[in-house]
Amino acid sequence: MQIELIETFLDLMETRSFNRTAERLNLTQSTVSHRIKALEATFNRKLFTRNKGGTAPTASGLRFLDHARALQHQWHEAARAVESAGAYERSMRIGVQHDVAERLAGRWLAAIRADLPEISLYVEVDYSGQMNRDLGAGDLDLAILYTPHYLPDLHYERIGEMPYLLVSTAETGIAGIRPEQYIQAVYSPAFDRAHRLALPHLSAAPLALGQNMAIAGLLRSLGGAAYVTAATAAELQAEGTARLVADAPPIAQIVYAATSLRTRHARQHRRIIAIMADLLAG
Numbered sequence: 001m002q003i004e005l006i007e008t009f010l011d012l013m014e015t016r017s018f019n020r021t022a023e024r025l026n027l028t029q030s031t032v033s034h035r036i037k038a039l040e041a042t043f044n045r046k047l048f049t050r051n052k053g054g055t056a057p058t059a060s061g062l063r064f065l066d067h068a069r070a071l072q073h074q075w076h077e078a079a080r081a082v083e084s085a086g087a088y089e090r091s092m093r094i095g096v097q098h099d100v101a102e103r104l105a106g107r108w109l110a111a112i113r114a115d116l117p118e119i120s121l122y123v124e125v126d127y128s129g130q131m132n133r134d135l136g137a138g139d140l141d142l143a144i145l146y147t148p149h150y151l152p153d154l155h156y157e158r159i160g161e162m163p164y165l166l167v168s169t170a171e172t173g174i175a176g177i178r179p180e181q182y183i184q185a186v187y188s189p190a191f192d193r194a195h196r197l198a199l200p201h202l203s204a205a206p207l208a209l210g211q212n213m214a215i216a217g218l219l220r221s222l223g224g225a226a227y228v229t230a231a232t233a234a235e236l237q238a239e240g241t242a243r244l245v246a247d248a249p250p251i252a253q254i255v256y257a258a259t260s261l262r263t264r265h266a267r268q269h270r271r272i273i274a275i276m277a278d279l280l281a282g
Contacts, residue, residue, distance in 0.1 A: 003075045006068050008035040012048065013065055016055045066152055073138030073153065073260060090268065091120045095131040095143035099162060099187065099212040100255060103231050104279045111275045116268055127210070128188065135258055142269055143258045144276055146188040155264040159273060160255045160280025164191070165233040166248035168225035169241060174248050177202065183218055183226035184208040191253050195227070198249045227251060255280055 011021045012032070022029045040047050047061035057065070096105060105123070112121065124131075124140070128147035134140040136151045148156040164185065171177050184205040186192050196203045209215050215226045220241055228236070230250075236242040257273040259266075 002038075003072065005035050005039050006071050006075070008032055009039055009047065009061075009064070009068055010072060012036065012055065013057060013061070013068075018050070018055060069136070069153055070262070073136075073262075076138035077141070090118065091122070092141045092268065092272075093122045093124070093139065094272070095124045095126050095134060095140045095145070097128065097131075097145050097255070098125055099229055099253075100144055100276075101125040102213055103162075103229060104276070108276055108279055111279075112272055115271055115275070119268055132258070135260070138260075141259070141263065142272060145256055145258060146253055147190065148256050148258060153261050154258055155261045156256050156258050157273070158254055159257045159277040161252040162255055162280070163230040164227040164251045164253060165230050166225060166227050166245040167219070167233050167236055167242040168245050169219060169223040169243075171225060172243055172246060174199070174245060177225045177245070179205050181224045182207075183215055183222075183224050185212075185215055185227040186210045187212070187253055191251060194251050198251065 008021065008025065008027075011024055012018065015021045015024065018029050018032050021027075022032045025032070036048060043060065043064070045060040046058050047064060048055050048057055096108075101123075105125070109121065109123065112119075124134075126134075128145040129149075131140060131143040131145050132147075132149040132151060132154075135143055135154055144159075148154075150156065164187070166174075168177060170181070179202055182202050182205040184203065184207065185195070186208050187210055192203075207218075209218070212229050212232055216228055216232050216236065218224070219226060219228070219236065225242075225245065233242075233244060237244060255276075257276065259269050259273075263269050
């Protein structure tokens with residue numbers, strides 16, 4: 001089965017419009033129609049109905065959806081394996097959340113290279129939303145992220161936490177921190193909810209960011225107060241830039257590992273995840 005047929009089917013399931021799918025895939029509408037007809041001929045079943053109200057999947061189309069996603073994922077894995085064939089037995093594409101990479105990527109990758117020398121790695125540092133999409137499309141084999149989306153065919157597991165602490169360049173207590181001096185950290189929806197519950201009066205600051213390194217840079221250049229990783233808090237204190245706000249509650253961000261359901265028990269996946277879990281626990 002040609003992968004172009006599968007990808008056209010999946011796009012049409014999103015757009016519910018032959019015209020829109022043709023535009024998105026840079027095809028003619030007749031080509032989109034031909035590909036869908038070819039799939040329907042393969043199954044001898046109608047996958048979509050078209051009427052004045054638009055395009056809608058049939059029961060057969062809905063049943064085929066999860067299988068189509070799995071086929072697309074397997075095709076991308078196969079293509080990468082063939083294209084990167086060389087001295088290594090396997091290649092893997094791994095995504096990792098910005099703040100986790102900042103603190104642990106070096107030790108993590110060194111341990112992976114030592115334990116799994118037969119694997120070549122490509123690592124992307126990104127945010128959870130994009131990594132979830134890339135995993136679902138088969139463009140990543142594994143991701144370490146903050147926010148699972150629980151997409152079909154993906155497996156998520158909690159592997160540890162990243163602690164964040166409130167620091168200030170001027171104040172030592174929460175009472176002295178004013179919203180106009182505050183840099184609001186929005187590392188994930190879960191972190192934002194915990195922050196709003198703990199410090200509601202500081203949850204409408206005029207400046208908000210979602211990356212620890214950027215917030216630390218702003219503290220150094222502009223001053224103020226913000227939540228940063230425990231490691232960054234120690235660095236800022238050691239260099240004399242900021243002090244820990246002693247009466248502020250720490251906020252722990254849960255870290256998840258995400259893989260496809262099919263590969264969640266694979267030896268190399270389990271080892272890569274275990275190494276990260278050990279580093280987070282340390």
